[in-house]
Amino acid sequence: MQTDSRFFNLLGLARRAGKISWGHDTALFAIKSGKAKLCILASDVSERLKNEFSRECTYNGRNIQIIELEKTMEDMNLVIGVKTGVMTVDDDGFVNSLKKYILINGR
Helix, strand or coil: CEECHHHHHHHHHHHHCCCEEECHHHHHHHHHCCCCCEEEECCCCCHHHHHHHHHHHHHHHCCCEEEECCCCHHHHHHHHCCCCCEEEECCHHHHHHHHHCEEHHHC
């Protein structure tokens, strides 16, 4: 999935505002506790991790959208200052703003 550079600027702002949970355990806890509103995966995470988070985001009636970026974990480190393969956005306002900057199929 292609994204606009403003997407990553906003993601960095959300991180600085404390509205991001990153890393496997922290993101999983945010999903299970109902805090997560959006799940973001880097392109180089394992299939096992993708399956695990896909399962958790839909388990027991949860409807948390998952976005798989074209950025690797290393790219995420350069862009937002955190080397991670998975993160959740925990604020509806940031989620709505981030969705505006997602370009699907290059559109």
